[in-house]
Amino acid sequence: MNAYELAAEAAKELRQKSGVDQFDVAVVLGSGWKEGAVALGEPDSVVATSELTGFFKPTVAGHQGQILSVNLAGLRVALLAGRVHLYEGHTAHEVAHPIRTLIAAGAKKIVLTNACGGIDIAHGPGTVALIRDHINLTSTSPIEGELPPEQYGSRFVDLSNLYDAETRARIQAVHPMPEGVYAGFRGPHYETPAEIKMASAMGATLVGMSTVLEAIAARHLGAQVTGLGLISNYAAGVVPGGLNHLEVLEAGQKAAASLGTLLKEIIPVL
Numbered sequence: 001m002n003a004y005e006l007a008a009e010a011a012k013e014l015r016q017k018s019g020v021d022q023f024d025v026a027v028v029l030g031s032g033w034k035e036g037a038v039a040l041g042e043p044d045s046v047v048a049t050s051e052l053t054g055f056f057k058p059t060v061a062g063h064q065g066q067i068l069s070v071n072l073a074g075l076r077v078a079l080l081a082g083r084v085h086l087y088e089g090h091t092a093h094e095v096a097h098p099i100r101t102l103i104a105a106g107a108k109k110i111v112l113t114n115a116c117g118g119i120d121i122a123h124g125p126g127t128v129a130l131i132r133d134h135i136n137l138t139s140t141s142p143i144e145g146e147l148p149p150e151q152y153g154s155r156f157v158d159l160s161n162l163y164d165a166e167t168r169a170r171i172q173a174v175h176p177m178p179e180g181v182y183a184g185f186r187g188p189h190y191e192t193p194a195e196i197k198m199a200s201a202m203g204a205t206l207v208g209m210s211t212v213l214e215a216i217a218a219r220h221l222g223a224q225v226t227g228l229g230l231i232s233n234y235a236a237g238v239v240p241g242g243l244n245h246l247e248v249l250e251a252g253q254k255a256a257a258s259l260g261t262l263l264k265e266i267i268p269v270l
Contacts, residue, residue, distance in 0.1 A: 002146060003097065003100065004100065004104075004148060004149055005149075006053060006054040006100075007103075007104045008104050009053045009054070010053045010054050010055065010097070010101040011101050011102075011104035013051070014047060014052060014067060014101060017045070017052075018078075019045055019069075020044070020045070020069050020076055020078075020105075022105065023069070023078045023105050023106045023107040024076050024108075025075050025076075025077045025107055025109045025110075025111065025270060026077070026078040026080065026102035026103070026105075026107035026109070026111070027077060027080065027111040027263065027267070028083055028098070028110070028112050028214060029080060029113055030083070030112075030114035030211075030230070031115035031232070032230055032232065033113045033115075033263075034064070034081045035260075036258070036259030036260035036261075037081075037259075037260060037263065039257070039260025039261055040079070040264060040267075041071065043070050043079070044070065045068070046066055046069075047068075048065060048066055049065035049066060049067060049080075049098070050065055052067075052101065054097045054101070055097065055101075056088075056094060057082075058084055058088070065081070067079065067080055067081070067102075068081065072267055073267070073268040075267065075268065077267060083098065083210060083214070084098075085209055085210055086138060086209075087186055087187040087209060092138075092140040092142040092144065092213050093142055095213045096142035096213055096214060096216075096217035099214045099218050099223075103223050108222070108223050108224060109224045109226075110215075110223045110225050110226065111226045111263075111267070112131075112211045112225065112226070113227075113228045113230070113259075114208050114210050114211050114227075114228075115208070115229070115232040116129075116207060116208035116232065117190075117191070117196075117232070117235035117243075118205070118206065118231035118233070118235060118238065119196060119199065119200050119205050119207060119238060120180065121234070121239070122178075123180075123205075124231065124234065125231055125234065126231065127177075127230075127231045128177055128229065128231070128258075129177060129178045129205070129206055129231060130163075130171060130172070130177050130179045130180070130226075130227070130228060131163050131179070131182045131211070131226075131227030131228065131229055132163055132165075132168060132180065133162065133163060133181045134162070134163075134181065134182045134183070134212045134215065135182070135183045135202055135204050136216070137184055137185050137199070138184055138185065138213065139186070140213070142213045142214075142216055143157065143216065143217070143220050152220070155220070157219055159219060163225055164224050164225060164226065167270055168226070171226070171266045171269060171270075173269070174265050174269055175262055175266055180204075180229065181203050181206065182206040182207070182212070182227065183199040183202070183204035183207045184207075184210065185207065185208070185209055187209035188209065190243045191207060191235060192236060193237025194237075196235045196238065199235075206229045207235050208229065211227060215227065224270065230259065
């Protein structure tokens with residue numbers, strides 16, 4: 001079974017277990033974002049991803065393996081709590097599997113959230129930035145390897161408008177925020193100050209260990225992609241001091257209420 005057939009099978013199972021025939025929007029909840037998602041309302045269903053074909057249990061603190069279904073402004077929204085990462089030992093296809101599953105379950109609008117490091121000194125911890133572009137420094141792609149089945153289109157995907165400009169404009173109209181370029185590293189170690197200087201020279205203002213592969217996979221399947229990064233800490237070398245994952249979790253907890261309000265405002269205008 002190839003990656004796309006695997007996602008189709010998981011989507012079928014998700015429909016059966018959630019009772020939702022088709023989702024409109026899917027939101028991947030990065031570190032700290034799940035607490036804010038309670039503002040979207042009580043979920044109609046909660047499906048453990050361990051019950052779905054091809055899913056892996058997350059091993060990162062703050063990530064649970066669940067897909068929650070909520071109804072917001074007439075839209076059926078799937079909330080994925082518990083992404084997996086390359087640094088957990090997964091392949092690019094395995095990292096992209098949840099996104100492919102949600103798109104196969106009907107969601108053509110994808111919101112990818114994350115906790116990230118800030119490179120721009122003007123935007124400190126607690127700031128949410130809208131991702132306008134990314135730099136993939138993971139040295140891999142979710143569409144490498146075997147040719148995708150014919151019905152899924154060419155693997156030579158145009159990424160020139162990956163984070164849809166018109167969607168960003170609608171979001172800015174209801175909730176103005178800074179925009180940035182996200183550099184995606186493999187991790188799990190934090191970047192060195194020299195690597196952050198390199199990323200900055202390349203045009204990045206945000207840095208993290210997720211999002212880029214999911215975005216590529218979603219665009220390949222024709223989905224509209226939005227990226228949101230909660231700056232949980234300054235990146236290495238930007239200000240004095242070290243980095244630790246507890247900062248990421250704490251930043252999410254402090255910002256939870258505002259993150260939920262933000263999602264509630266922007267999902268209806270996607």
